[in-house]
Amino acid sequence: MNAAQLSLDNIERFGEYPSTWFEDRSYTNVQLYHYACRFAETLRQHGVKSGDGVVVMMLNSPAVNAAFIAIWKLGAVIIPVTPMWNAREVHYVLEDSGASFAITSPELAARLKEASSELPNFREVLCIGESADATNIEAEIEASTEFTPLIEREASDLAMLLYTSGTTGNPKGVMLSHDNMIFVADALYERNASVGPIRSLSVLPMSHVYGVLMMNLGYRMGNSSTILKHFDAGKVLSLIESFKVQRLAFVPTMLTMLINHPDREKYDYSSLETVGTGGAPLAESTRLEFERLFHCKVKQGYGLSETAGALTTYYPDEDYRVGSVGRAMIGFEICAMDFSNQILPAGETGELCTRGRHVMLGYLNKPEATRDTIIDGWLHTGDIGHVDADGYVFITDRKKELVIKGGENISPREIEEGLYAHPAIAEAAVFGIPDEIFGENLAAAVVLRAGHSLTEDELKSFIGGYVTKFKVPAKIIFMDALPKGPSGKILKRAIRDQVVSD
Ligand code: AMP
Numbered sequence: 312m313n314a315a316q317l318s319l320d321n322i323e324r325f326g327e328y329p330s331t332w333f334e335d336r337s338y339t340n341v342q343l344y345h346y347a348c349r350f351a352e353t354l355r356q357h358g359v360k361s362g363d364g365v366v367v368m369m370l371n372s373p374a375v376n377a378a379f380i381a382i383w384k385l386g387a388v389i390i391p392v393t394p395m396w397n398a399r400e401v402h403y404v405l406e407d408s409g410a411s412f413a414i415t416s417p418e419l420a421a422r423l424k425e426a427s428s429e430l431p432n433f434r435e436v437l438c439i440g441e442s443a444d445a446t447n448i449e450a451e452i453e454a455s456t457e458f459t460p461l462i463e464r465e466a467s468d469l470a471m472l473l474y475t476s477g478t479t480g481n482p483k484g485v486m487l488s489h490d491n492m493i494f495v496a497d498a499l500y501e502r503n504a505s506v507g508p509i510r511s512l513s514v515l516p517m518s519h520v521y522g523v524l525m526m527n528l529g530y531r532m533g534n535s536s537t538i539l540k541h542f543d544a545g546k547v548l549s550l551i552e553s554f555k556v557q558r559l560a561f562v563p564t565m566l567t568m569l570i571n572h573p574d575r576e577k578y579d580y581s582s583l584e585t586v587g588t589g590g591a592p593l594a595e596s597t598r599l600e601f602e603r604l605f606h607c608k609v610k611q612g613y614g615l616s617e618t619a620g621a622l623t624t625y626y627p628d629e630d631y632r633v634g635s636v637g638r639a640m641i642g643f644e645i646c647a648m649d650f651s652n653q654i655l656p657a658g659e660t661g662e663l664c665t666r667g668r669h670v671m672l673g674y675l676n677k678p679e680a681t682r683d684t685i686i687d688g689w690l691h692t693g694d695i696g697h698v699d700a701d702g703y704v705f706i707t708d709r710k711k712e713l714v715i716k717g718g719e720n721i722s723p724r725e726i727e728e729g730l731y732a733h734p735a736i737a738e739a740a741v742f743g744i745p746d747e748i749f750g751e752n753l754a755a756a757v758v759l760r761a762g763h764s765l766t767e768d769e770l771k772s773f774i775g776g777y778v779t780k781f782k783v784p785a786k787i788i789f790m791d792a793l794p795k796g797p798s799g800k801i802l803k804r805a806i807r808d809q810v811v812s813d
Contacts, residue, residue, distance in 0.1 A: 313464045314492040315383035317530040318344050325508070325533035332537040332554070333373050343373060344380070349455035351381035353448050356455075357412070357435060361386030361462050364410035364472060367517070368392040368401065368419055370540040374439045375517045376526055378414050383470060383489075386462030390472045390484075393518040393797035394419055401426035403481055404474050405433055407676060412437060420445040466490035472675060473520055475616045476796070484675035487520075491619040494668040496527035498640035499621050506627050508533035509557040510582070512550055514542045514565070519798040521590055524620030525560045542799065544568040552578040559583070562590040562799040564738070566601045566609070571737050571760055575604065583607040585627065589614055591800045592706065592724055594731035594739075595633060611636045613706060617671045617690055618643075623704045635703040643667045645704060647697050652686055657700040662710060664689040695722075712803065714743035714751050721753065721782055729777035730755060733770065735763035738793050741784060742803045744811055755784040756806045758793055765789075786810065 321330075322340055330340040338346075359365060365382045367389060369375050382389045390408050392401055404410070405427055411434045413423050420442035427433045438445035464470070470489040474482040511529070513536045515522035529536055537554050539546060542565055550556060566588060569575065583605055589612040598609045612624035613636035622645065625637040639645040646654045647661035655661045670690045673681035684691055695713065696706040707722050714721045723741035730739035738758040746752035759765060767787045774783050788810060794802045 312466050312489050312493065313383055313386070313461055314470050314489045314527070315347075315380050315461055317493065317496060317527050318347065318380050319461075321530040321533065328533070328535070330529075330535055331373055331376070332535075338373060343377060345457050346373070346452070347377040347380035347384070348457040348459055349452045350374075350377045351384040351459040352455040352457070353451045354381055354387075354412070354437070355385060355459060356451070357437060357446075357448070359385055359387050359412055362469075363387040363412065364390050364408045366390045366392050366401075366405065366408075366410050366413035366423075367415075368394055368396075368413060368423060369416045369439070369517075370394055371513060371517050371522070371538050372416075372439075372540065373538060374416075376538075379517070379523070379526070381459075384459055384461050386464055386468075388469050388472055390474075391518040391523070392474065393516060395797045398422050398425040400482075402430075404484075405430055407481070408472050408484055411435075414439070415445060416440055417442040417445075464489045467672065469672065471523070473616045483677055483680060485520075485616045486672040486675055487616075487619050488672055490668055491671065492523075492527060494642070495524060495619040495621060495640075496531055498642060498669070499524065499528050499624065500531035501641050502624050502626055503528070503532060506532075506558075506584075508535070509584075510534070510555055511536045511558050511560070512547060512554065512556055513538040514547060515560060515562070516541065516797055519590075520616045520620045521560065521562070521614070521798060524614075542568075544572045545574055548572060548574050548578050551580050551583055555582040557582055557584045559586045561586055561588045563588050563593040563597060564591070564793075564795060564799045564801065566593070566597055567738055570597070570600055570604060573761070580605045580607070585610065587612055587624070589621065589636075590798055592727070594728050596728070596731045613637070613694075613704060615690075615692060617684070617692070618665060618669045619671070622665055622669065632703045635699075635705050638702040638704065639665070643669055645698060648689070648691070652689075655697070658697055660695060660697045660707060663692045663694045663696050663698075663704065663706065665692065666690070712742065714741075714753055716743075716746070716751050716753065716781070717749040719781070723753070726753065726755065726774065726778055726782055726784065729774050730757060730770070732777065733765075733773050735759050735765045738801070740793055740801045740803050740806055742807045744786065744807060746785070752786075753782065753784040754786040754788070754807070754810050756788050756790050756793060756810070758790055 327341040331338045417440040421444045424444040436445035471487040473485045614621040623637040644666040726741040737760045743751040744754045
């Protein structure tokens, strides 16, 4: 079992078809597979072998997809790294993972060279394009033979090391096996098989598990996709029309950006059927507004790096249950547990836990963190929520984001829902700040929609009509934009640090 087989199965099942568009070129699935094979042979010539860790740090492009298949073919381990990280952060990943190679593009090569200096295990920075700081392998790939054997892997062999940031300390390397990758792609395919091959856009970063899962799902469904280097709301709007996009996979902030984009009324979106969102909470008012403006369905899914991506979703024709992220996929168990790790009855709120073949192998070099997270086979997600009697999952909050004001647990999400319901609010984040009297209090950061104005007092009084007075944020700050992580998630910690230090 080798996850590289996903791309071969795609050809076997669908034959040759135009699968990928990027900038001014298109490629068939067979052309891309041959590219991946030549890529694998080039990596092999440079010394990449089974079990080696290979960092891929690039903006999205067909080369990234080919690099992933090439690394898997050789039995090596993909270590995707976001191009947003600086040399110190990348150095940490290289050191912790013991990676021996990195693949990058010219604009990032200098950073990788700096990050990889003085690491005894590290061998070479390889570059797709010309750079003074790395070995350009473009011509070698072009000239390589297409026949590199696919190395057999055991189900539990490591396929990917994904670094995710927790609330404290350095990022943790989530170890995902070949079985994790294939099992989750197949489960998501089972959910979506009835809609057949579709046209889509690849805008999620391939350095995030959600982007990787969408690539794998595309192989299974036989999809055609236009790859965008990174998310650009204006480009997405025009491409929905020109590429006749049917389905999109987004994080919630992307919906907000499309809703608020000045070009929104310029294009025809009649091809668009469904937008799936995940990775962060989606405010119900945003969902409804997107559906109204774009005449499509918006449905939430839920997943973690630690579960190789998706955990719960909806079937395409399944009715949306307001506030729910859908039901666990086939073969996935999910429940809420109390703080003594006992499974709670349907409807009761606790920590969401999951069990099955999608659960990661553990965190690299962090046995204690692994033991705290996987208990008796159940992965503890750190998310608070409940599962209703029909199996629909509801997430109330992140365990660590709950604000405890004067002993009362308050869910920031409830207040965020209220803020998003105000017509002048484009983006909102609610979080806890230290408070002398209550221990903790609530604060909010908001971004206004273009052309709107609002005072802090006006917004407080609006929220006072939505939640009890006790839950009205003590402080609300107005920002031009909320800071976001590589996958588009709002970085509450960074905002809170700024508010607290002001
Ligand atoms: P990551 O490993 O970066 O994908 O982050 C996983 C975390 O994202 C989960 O533990 C949740 O806290 C959050 N998350 C993912 N999907 C959703 C969703 N639909 N609603 C709320 N939170 C979500």
